[in-house]
Amino acid sequence: MKRFSKGVAIALIIFGVLAPFIPLLIWSVARRWYFPAILPTEWSLRGWSYAFSNASRLPQALRQSFAVSTTASLLAILIGMPAGRVLGLYKFRGKTLVEFLILAPTIVPAFAVVMGIHVLFIRYGLADTLSGVIIVHLIPTLPYVTLVLAGVFANYNVDYESQARSLGANTWQVIRYVMLPAIYPGVIVAGMFAFIISWSQYLLTLMIGGGRVLTLPLLLFSFASSGDNNVTAALSIIFILPAIALLVITSRYLTGRNASLGATRGN
Amino acid sequence: MKKKIFTLLFVGLMTIFMTACAGAIAPPAPDGAEDTHAEDSDSHDDTEMAEDDAHGDDEDHGDEDMADADMMGPAGYESWDAVLAEAEGQTVNWFMWGGADNINAWVNGPVAETLLADYGVTLNMVPINDTAEAVNKVLAEKEAGQDDNGSVDMVWINGANFLTMRQGDLLFGGWSEGLPNYAFVDASDPSVQNDFGTPVDGYESPYGKAQFVMIYDSADVETPPATIPELVEWIKANPGKFTYPAAPDFTGNAFVRHICYEATGGYEQFLGEFDQALFDEKFGACWDLLNEIEPFLWREGEYPESDARIKDLLANGEVHFDMDYNPGSAGNLIEDGVYPDTVRTFVFETGTIANTHFVGIPYNSPNKAGAMVLANVLLSPEAQLQKADPAVWGDLPVLDPALMSEADAAAFDALPRHPATLSTAELSANRLPELQADWTTAIEQGWIENVLEN
Missing domain, CATH: 3.40.190.10 (Periplasmic binding protein-like II)
Structure with missing residues (x-):
């Protein structure tokens, strides 16, 4: 019974997330859909047939989007975890300033800094490369990863680590068998944040990727501003599917339960 | 010990951010509009120098x-x-x-x-x-x-x-x-x-x-206005059924230039280099005309941020006119189902701008x-x-x-x-030139200052 009501709750959450996309779904197959008609008066698969034609270059964009976002979120977790641990566990002088600086990339609009970043990346030979795009995606993703993990570490009891050490565990064993199992759900959530933020980067990818790295937002945004609702809707659906899939997969970690459960289900 | 390691990693992370931010602050963003005025007088020299560069690069072919x-x-x-x-x-x-x-x-x-x-x-x-x-x-x-x-x-x-x-x-x-x-x-x-x-x-x-054309829905407007004064009349007689995109939209700027050509007594006087005194003297009439029609525009003078929005408004019958810098675009949009079949295009008797x-x-x-x-x-x-x-x-x-x-x-x-x-003959019989970019930039700025912010 409890299991059932939980299922209903999850279904409702998923519906709440999906409902706004119903018009999108209809638009992707609508040819004519004018006010005040509730449903389109004519239908067409033009949007989808363009999306899957050679002209749209969808396969390349999907491949590179996945490569960039997956690598960028893994790196963000790797870099963000130590920072999150320090911020969550310790008090030190200037902590507020550090937190502010970490948040800075989320406050400063990308457009204001992208020119400078670009010049820097050209000097370091990172412009127009896949690795350059992955590194530049760390800028918007790291603040979220760090702050989510800081929150996770704030509820983490370091005494377990001391306990493990007193039983003879070395540093690696402490991380592997004590820390990671305890924070694992938080890491998943942080990774999801990072993936979705990286997944939707437009300007940074365009400037640093130089057109040699073609991601989905690059395809999508040039249509979104042109008023072509069919193609935009079809591309949007392809664009949001991975985000929804991620939400479904990670939804069980968003329930607030933690630590022990994550530990037994294992890595 | 471990605390130190984490602190070190943390400092490393901060360095990445600081570098990114520092690099970002250094160069100013480019702005075509600013350069236009500053470098206008040197533009001829630039041309010659750049040509020399182009040839200099090509060492194989010498002098x-x-x-x-x-x-x-x-x-x-x-x-x-x-x-x-x-x-x-x-x-x-x-x-x-x-x-x-x-x-x-x-x-x-x-x-x-x-x-x-x-x-x-x-x-x-x-x-x-x-x-x-x-x-x-x-x-x-x-x-x-x-x-x-x-x-x-x-x-x-x-x-x-x-x-x-x-x-x-x-x-x-x-x-x-x-x-x-x-x-x-x-x-x-x-x-x-x-x-x-x-x-x-x-x-x-x-x-x-490309040539600018006006777009209308013949289901709502039987005979489109033949001239800009007639369009102004129509706008006043049909409140809320016309609008144009706000600058910096490319199409909206072009529409404003048409109104200004008309209101200032013709584009001929503005051909050639930008002249601030002439601009200040003549363009007041254009802002007056645009401000005069503003209360009769869509939502009593709200400007959509792009032409794509107006295409939506026309398709849904919210407004009866649209405009485009591609004379064939209305036909394509009908084929794509964005516009109803009844949409048609026209050009003013005094002509429309081409480029x-x-x-x-x-x-x-x-x-x-x-x-x-x-x-x-x-x-x-x-x-x-x-x-x-x-x-x-x-x-x-x-x-x-x-x-x-x-x-x-x-x-x-x-x-x-x-x-x-429209046929090529109809289009080419009614063509107006674009002004130099300094003029168009000044008109865009003038519209923002005198019409949008007024």
Whole structure:
């Protein structure tokens, strides 16, 4: 019974997330859909047939989007975890300033800094490369990863680590068998944040990727501003599917339960 | 001990952020509008210097004088065959506005196929939202000292972006008039010699032509207004059923220029260099007229941020007029189902503004030969004919029928035309020129200050 009501709750959450996309779904197959008609008066698969034609270059964009976002979120977790641990566990002088600086990339609009970043990346030979795009995606993703993990570490009891050490565990064993199992759900959530933020980067990818790295937002945004609702809707659906899939997969970690459960289900 | 390790890692992380931020603050963002005024008086010198650069780069061909170089091949190449030989195997990164599926499909389809099959050149089309993005990219590369291995090989460009690139010495020059297919272009046509009043001087190759048309839904408006005063009358008699996009929208700016041509007593007085005193004296009348109609516009004077929004409004019957800088776009939009079948276009008896759009090659492109081959393919009668077909794109050709073979010229004549598209004769009988980019920038700023913020 409890299991059932939980299922209903999850279904409702998923519906709440999906409902706004119903018009999108209809638009992707609508040819004519004018006010005040509730449903389109004519239908067409033009949007989808363009999306899957050679002209749209969808396969390349999907491949590179996945490569960039997956690598960028893994790196963000790797870099963000130590920072999150320090911020969550310790008090030190200037902590507020550090937190502010970490948040800075989320406050400063990308457009204001992208020119400078670009010049820097050209000097370091990172412009127009896949690795350059992955590194530049760390800028918007790291603040979220760090702050989510800081929150996770704030509820983490370091005494377990001391306990493990007193039983003879070395540093690696402490991380592997004590820390990671305890924070694992938080890491998943942080990774999801990072993936979705990286997944939707437009300007940074365009400037640093130089057109040699073609991601989905690059395809999508040039249509979104042109008023072509069919193609935009079809591309949007392809664009949001991975985000929804991620939400479904990670939804069980968003329930607030933690630590022990994550530990037994294992890595 | 462990605390130290974490602190160290943390410091490393901070360094990444600081570096990113510090780099970001240093260079100012480019702004075409500002440069326009500052460098206006030097523009002639710039031209000469940049031409020298273009030839200086080409060490193999030494000190040949310009006329010879142009006769032999473009941009100092020995011959067109030398260009073809160098181009083979190159990949051309073409940065172009990617918001129309039909244009993207044509470029990635027939154009890319011809380029690869006939010349061994690979086309990588990079769809962008706004040409300024590509211009900024080249500018950033120049600031970073990336002078010979840039990422942009070709841009689809005109107007203010061309001026910005010329003033920043960002374009490769001396090549476009040497393309073999330039023979089909009427070189004396002022709209090919000038791009929004800026001399082209071989820095970009013509690609297509556009002319502003007004769009209306014949289900709601029986007879469209023939002149701008009649349009003003109509707007006042039908409150809420007309609007135009706010600057910096390209289409909205063009509409404002039409009103200003009318209200100030004609464009002829503004041809040539920008004149602030004349601008201040004459354009008050234009702002007055635009402010006069403002309360009668959609939502009592709200300006949509883009023309795409107005297309939606027209399709849904919220407004009865739209406008577009491509005379064939209304027909395409009807075919795509965006517009109802009853939509038609018209031009004012006093004419509408026309311009030419071009392709340019950034100075630091490593694939200039490949880009020139692409520009030449785009200029070919075959490509221009395909592009002019409403089923493909419906863009106006840049070639002169008198210079083509009779068969080619006949093929252009035989092109089908959507009922919503005006004939070339109707369009060309009512053409007005664009003013120099300094003027158009001033008009855009003037509209923001005197109409939007009023």
